[in-house]
Amino acid sequence: xxxxxxxxxxxxxxxxxxxxxxxxxxxxxxxxxxxxxxxxxxxxxxxxxxxxxxxxxxxxxxxxxxxxxxxxxxxxxxxxxxxxxxxxxxxxxxxxxxxxxxxxxxxxxxxxxxxxxxxxx
Numbered sequence: 603x604x605x606x607x608x609x610x611x612x613x614x615x616x617x618x619x620x621x622x623x624x625x626x627x628x629x630x631x632x633x634x635x636x637x638x639x640x641x642x643x644x645x646x647x648x649x650x651x652x653x654x655x656x657x658x659x660x661x662x663x664x665x666x667x668x669x670x671x672x673x674x675x676x677x678x679x680x681x682x683x684x685x686x687x688x689x690x691x692x693x694x695x696x697x698x699x700x701x702x703x704x705x706x707x708x709x710x711x712x713x714x715x716x717x718x719x720x721x722x723x
Contacts, residue, residue, distance in 0.1 A: 623722040624708050630716060637720055640694055643668045660684065665703055669694050689721065698723035 620638050621627050629635060635642045645666040653659045664679045669692065680690040680703050689700035689707060700721040705712050708721045 621720075623720050626706065626709060626711075626713055626717050626719050628716055629718050639697060639722075640669050640671050642720065643670070667701065671695070 621635055623637065627635060629642075629644045631644050631646055633644065645668055648664050648666060650662045650664065651659050652662060662681050662683060664681045667678045667680070669676045669678055674695060676692070676694055678690060678692045678701055680701050682704060687704045689702045692699055692701060700708075700723065702708065702719040702721065703713060703717075706719040708719055713719065
């Protein structure tokens with residue numbers, strides 16, 4: 603009974619629909635995820651080819667997101683670039699965050715396809 607009451611109390615104390623920071627969450631194109639400070643929407647994947655003066659080129663895959671609230675909107679893109687799977691730092695409304703895909707440094711775990719972690723700094 604005590605466990606049930608504790609669970610209900612915790613559930614009721616969270617803002618409705620808010621996803622906690624430092625939590626792995628599934629995302630899909632066009633779906634808005636509501637975090638305490640903003641909404642995050644996955645817009646899709648794009649590929650860019652970077653040409654170098656020596657004639658070589660590299661293909662980069664970017665995962666594009668929009669971070670927004672009622673007043674502000676910002677584009678955030680994550681890429682593993684040349685293979686370094688690191689968090690993408692971003693600032694929104696004067697606060698610092700990280701977007702983690704593929705691997706979460708915060709949770710020290712591999713993330714599945716379509717899973718992300720937002721870390722508030």
